[in-house]
Amino acid sequence: MSWTKICPMNEIPVLGARVVRHGEVDIGVFRTDDDRVFALNNRCPHKGGPLSQGMVYGDKVACPLHSWKISLVDGKAEEPDVGQTACFAVKIENGDVYLQLNP
Secondary structure, three states, X not given: OEEEEEEEHHHOOOOEEEEEEEOOEEEEEEEOOOOOEEEEEXXXXXXXXXXXXXXXXXXXXXXXXXXXXXXXXXXXXXXXXXXXXXXXXXXXXXXXEEEEEOO
């Protein structure tokens, strides 16, 4: 696996997201209000809603379709809902965001 530069951190809005396409997969790259950055498969495990269009709060995102709360840390749905979406490793270097992606 290798690190891929995505964008400068300031291009991801605080409490928002940016979408990155990797092959057939859309990845939502999320920024919290305390400048932590997370990356998840952009599809909610419930009905496939675009998580990047949801509301970010704390370390969660609310799916815009049915308000499922998905953890940005591990991709798991908050109880009583069940399901999980894939997470991707993220690092910040010199103000730039990098994702660890499979070739």
